Amino acid sequence: MKSGRFWAWVVFALGAAYFFIPLIATVEFSMRMRRGVYSFDAYEVVLGDPRFQATFGYSVLAAVFTIILGVLIVVPTAYWIRLRLPQLRPVVEFITLLPLVIPAIVIVFGYIRMYGSNSPLPFLASDTGTNALLVIGYATLALPYMYRAVDTGLRTIDVRTLTEAAQILGAGWGTIITRVILPNVLIAVLSGAFLTFAIVLGEFTMASLLNRPAFGPYLQNIGANRAYEPAALAIIAFAITWACMSLIQILSRFAPRSANRPN
Amino acid sequence: MAEPFLSIQHVRKSFGPTTVVQDFNLDVEPGEFVSFLGPSGCGKTTVLRMVAGFEEPSAGKIVVAGKDITRLKPNQRNVGMVFQAYALFPNLTVAQNIGFGLKVAGMPKADADRRVAEMLDLIKLPQMGDRYPYQLSGGQQQRIALARAIAPKPKLLLLDEPLSALDAKVRVSLREEIRSIQKRLGITTIFVTHDQEEALSISDRIAVMYSGKAEQVGTPFEIYNRPATKFVANFVGTLNVLEGTVTDAASGKVRVNTQEVALKGKLNGSKTGDKLSLALRPEAISLGRHPGRDSSLSGEIAEVHFLGSVIRVRVGIGGSTVSLDTFNSPAAPPPAVGEKAEISFSSGDMLVLH
Ligand SMILES: Nc1ncnc2c1ncn2[C@@H]1O[C@H](COP(=O)(O)OP(=O)(O)O)[C@@H](O)[C@H]1O
Ligand SMILES: [Mg+2]
Numbered sequence: 001m002k003s004g005r006f007w008a009w010v011v012f013a014l015g016a017a018y019f020f021i022p023l024i025a026t027v028e029f030s031m032r033m034r035r036g037v038y039s040f041d042a043y044e045v046v047l048g049d050p051r052f053q054a055t056f057g058y059s060v061l062a063a064v065f066t067i068i069l070g071v072l073i074v075v076p077t078a079y080w081i082r083l084r085l086p087q088l089r090p091v092v093e094f095i096t097l098l099p100l101v102i103p104a105i106v107i108v109f110g111y112i113r114m115y116g117s118n119s120p121l122p123f124l125a126s127d128t129g130t131n132a133l134l135v136i137g138y139a140t141l142a143l144p145y146m147y148r149a150v151d152t153g154l155r156t157i158d159v160r161t162l163t164e165a166a167q168i169l170g171a172g173w174g175t176i177i178t179r180v181i182l183p184n185v186l187i188a189v190l191s192g193a194f195l196t197f198a199i200v201l202g203e204f205t206m207a208s209l210l211n212r213p214a215f216g217p218y219l220q221n222i223g224a225n226r227a228y229e230p231a232a233l234a235i236i237a238f239a240i241t242w243a244c245m246s247l248i249q250i251l252s253r254f255a256p257r258s259a260n261r262p263n
Numbered sequence: 264m265a266e267p268f269l270s271i272q273h274v275r276k277s278f279g280p281t282t283v284v285q286d287f288n289l290d291v292e293p294g295e296f297v298s299f300l301g302p303s304g305c306g307k308t309t310v311l312r313m314v315a316g317f318e319e320p321s322a323g324k325i326v327v328a329g330k331d332i333t334r335l336k337p338n339q340r341n342v343g344m345v346f347q348a349y350a351l352f353p354n355l356t357v358a359q360n361i362g363f364g365l366k367v368a369g370m371p372k373a374d375a376d377r378r379v380a381e382m383l384d385l386i387k388l389p390q391m392g393d394r395y396p397y398q399l400s401g402g403q404q405q406r407i408a409l410a411r412a413i414a415p416k417p418k419l420l421l422l423d424e425p426l427s428a429l430d431a432k433v434r435v436s437l438r439e440e441i442r443s444i445q446k447r448l449g450i451t452t453i454f455v456t457h458d459q460e461e462a463l464s465i466s467d468r469i470a471v472m473y474s475g476k477a478e479q480v481g482t483p484f485e486i487y488n489r490p491a492t493k494f495v496a497n498f499v500g501t502l503n504v505l506e507g508t509v510t511d512a513a514s515g516k517v518r519v520n521t522q523e524v525a526l527k528g529k530l531n532g533s534k535t536g537d538k539l540s541l542a543l544r545p546e547a548i549s550l551g552r553h554p555g556r557d558s559s560l561s562g563e564i565a566e567v568h569f570l571g572s573v574i575r576v577r578v579g580i581g582g583s584t585v586s587l588d589t590f591n592s593p594a595a596p597p598p599a600v601g602e603k604a605e606i607s608f609s610s611g612d613m614l615v616l617h
Contacts, residue, residue, distance in 0.1 A: 157353065158348060158350065161346055161348055161350040162350055162352060164315075164317055164337070164344075164346070164350070165344070165346060165350040165351075165352070165411075166352075166363070167317075167336075167337040167338045168315055168316075168337050168338070168340075168342060168343070168344045168412075169338075169363050169364035169367055169411070169412075169415065170338045170341075170364055170367040170368055170415065171338060171363075171367045172338060175367060179352075179363075180352055180354075183354040184352075184353060184354050
């Protein structure tokens with residue numbers, strides 16, 4: 001028993017070291033911009049850079065639209081598959097996995113060929129169209145995570161009986177989805193949204209090839225040309241991620257109390 | 264007879280090649296409480312779901328208050344339903360659950376609140392409005408499901424085995440509560456169950472179902488005492504079945520094992536030499552000879568179970584055994600296993616099953 005505990009601690013320590021040492025090293029390095037003393041100079045430079053503010057704002061906005069689009073597509077689809085077409089679930093699951101298998105670069109080249117300015121759907125002819133195409137592309141990239149999260153959430157409730165209970169009380173599909181299904185999978189949707197947010201903030205390929213002023217290309221640009229600032233940016237990105245996770249923890253307290261606690 | 268309120272006419276339902284409900288007919292009067300009774304898988308839920316609108320009949324029609332509703336969507340039918348698995352909305356409070364149908368119907372909030380309070384009183388849970396479903400027991404959840412179903416004043420109330428997930432004590436008290444609420448509101452109700460005691464105790468009429476058909480529709484008294492088919496006789500109540508052979512069709516004599524009993528007027532159409540199944544309820548048999556009981560058979564005591572006020576005795580007669588109940592009497596000890604015994608009954612109580 002004793003030695004079992006000992007080895008458990010050893011494994012834990014190794015895991016923690018693997019995780020924390022690079023992080024600590026990055027923090028340490030990011031603070032050495034001023035010779036001889038630790039300082040937050042690198043952070044000041046990064047946060048004060050107008051390109052940081054612009055690209056970060058752009059990506060956050062793109063993430064918000066991506067999440068909205070993802071929820072609008074995934075929640076009704078996953079719900080309908082569970083309710084009426086359970087035999088199609090393996091097929092849909094496979095389709096949602098495709099973005100993990102097909103590289104983003106292939107998708108984006110496809111987009112450029114399909115939606116060029118002389119195609120019937122000229123998304124790329126205007127800035128707004130290109131932004132929309134980027135959001136659509138992001139929604140595709142986030143699909144595996146969003147679908148899995150929502151589907152797991154739906155598993156915790158009896159979708160069919162709750163739907164029928166609402167129907168017999170006079171509810172139509174809109175009411176059923178917004179008042180019965182969505183509130184009960186809210187936590188799942190939030191975790192899907194969080195993952196989407198993280199993916200969009202760090203995404204490089206699509207934004208770069210569609211030539212959008214997003215955070216990913218900015219990160220790459222700084223990383224290639226500066227010494228201390230990339231480390232500071234990495235730490236900032238990490239802090240944002242952690243903030244998102246804490247936010248979800250807090251939000252889940254306000255979510256329907258019994259949603260994930262069936263008796 | 265009054266105009267039927269609900270009329271299920273020649274309804275059939277097939278899923279692919281398998282026919283699950285065949286030529287189902289039933290008329291239900293206004294305010295009547297009808298149970299569907301039958302073994303699991305006989306199609307009770309399917310018929311109920313067709314009345315609710317969740318399944319579309321493959322043939323036949325369903326009429327409510329003179330209006331054909333066969334093709335209406337569930338949310339257009341104004342029917343209340345209680346499911347076996349409670350099916351309360353977990354994200355809503357008890358009051359919001361009960362008020363769900365009212366809100367969907369667009370009732371003003373003040374009226375809806377009043378109706379919800381009225382419903383909470385009706386199910387005797389006036390303090391529970393702010394609780395969430397997961398904080399309640401199964402019995403409480405099912406009462407709330409009932410309140411939610413009747414709050415919008417539906418034309419019909421459908422209950423699909425609402426008690427089968429509850430423990431025995433709650434089951435009995437809740438079924439009586441359901442019946443008394445139903446009577447008070449006068450709401451036409453269909454209650455699905457596989458529990459014969461449940462069906463017998465609370466129904467105005469019972470439809471006994473077997474493999475997709477209504478075998479018999481009648482009052483609990485008729486179903487129990489005059490079962491129309493062998494299936495009904497066996498499924499409802501305990502039944503002793505003896506195999507017999509007709510020895511003299513003209514005078515109604517039947518041989519059971521080596522003994523003969525006279526069943527005048529019961530053999531309708533049987534010929535001498537035909538084999539018959541004869542059935543008797545335990546309470547129609549007495550131990551020993553009794554005045555007024557015109558037939559008897561002799562056998563040997565096979566088992567004695569002392570149950571308190573009642574003693575259940577099993578008597579072997581030839582190859583078969585019959586169960587009968589006698590009341591405990593402090594003056595007379597129960598019979599012993601192996602004793603010779605005679606059972607008596609009136610031939611009028613004998614059911615002849617074809
Ligand atoms: N959607 C369906 N598809 C195929 N078969 C079904 C479906 N629903 C019910 N059945 C079949 O119909 C039969 C009757 O089911 P059901 O009405 O639920 O019986 P009960 O409620 O009496 O137990 C069962 O054999 C069941 O397997
Ligand atoms: Mg059933």
